[in-house]
């Protein structure tokens with residue numbers, strides 16, 4: 548059944564686990580995530596970005612998710628809108644049947660310029676008023692996502708601040724977070740703690756302590772009833788990078804957020820963990836490998852079936868690592 552974000556994250560908080568929120572763009576990704584959830588009995592958060600809406604169209608996303616709910620009726624599913632650029636975008640998603648929306652007021656509507664605190668409060672409050680009136684949950688974001696290593700947002704295409712970010716911008720301030728939640732009433736809060744979107748998060752192998760765990764703990768202590776969200780939480784599996792490189796791909800050396808660090812975040816109040824890049828890497832690796840191994844194959848279903856299987860394995864590993872397996 549489709550449920551609100553608040554319902555699943557309240558359950559996660561009560562039982563001390565985290566939920567991966569996977570980005571969806573097509574049928575294969577949705578089927579892969581659902582098959583993994585079914586296999587290990589986990590609730591699911593499916594999230595669609597502006598890029599997903601542009602790629603598939605809102606009607607296709609909506610009907611594909613409806614098909615998933617019909618196929619796996621025993622799995623609770625949240626349909627979440629990722630990184631809404633304005634209250635108008637969130638309003639459209641609420642009308643389209645999303646059960647949760649993110650108003651990303653950390654950036655202005657161009658999704659490239661860090662926004663003022665007052666702007667963020669104003670647009671987020673507007674969305675909370677709209678969404679809560681119809682039982683839809685709201686995620687806000689405070690702080691600007693970017694690497695503490697480089698001061699850069701990371702994402703080369705989609706959303707992300709342009710130019711160098713200061714250390715202050717890259718870490719959410721706990722006092723401001725408390726004020727933000729009091730003023731907006733958000734259900735979930737995305738915080739900046741050193742992660743960034745995309746595949747290029749860290750140039751060297753993380754040695755532990757790459758997240759600002761102290762910040763997570765401080766914010767959680769101030770806001771025990773607000774579910775904390777980590778964006779940019781792909782782990783960038785080195786195994787998939789190797790598969791891609793062995794079969795004609797050219798992705799330069801890069802590292803993501805280790806699963807163990809995410810587990811540490813979950814122990815300190817993180818409940819929603821956004822993952823997109825890992826799905827892209829697994830699908831690309833699986834498809835490249837099969838194309839190289841079977842150069843005479845031309846049925847796209849063969850490539851997509853392998854890609855789906857790769858994503859199912861990846862998602863299942865995350866459900867198990869974050870503790871949501873067995874919680875559906």
Ligand code: G3H
Nearest residue numbers: 596598599705706744823
């Ligand atoms: O936050 C960004 C997500 O990875 C979505 O990426 O805008 O390319 O769909 P996208």
Ligand code: 13P
Nearest residue numbers: 745779780781821823824
């Ligand atoms: P990754 O690029 O690390 O997968 O992050 C995705 C994300 O935060 C979507 O909102």
Ligand code: NA
Nearest residue numbers: 628629630649
């Ligand atoms: Na989101």
Ligand code: ZN
Nearest residue numbers: 744778779821
């Ligand atoms: Zn994000």
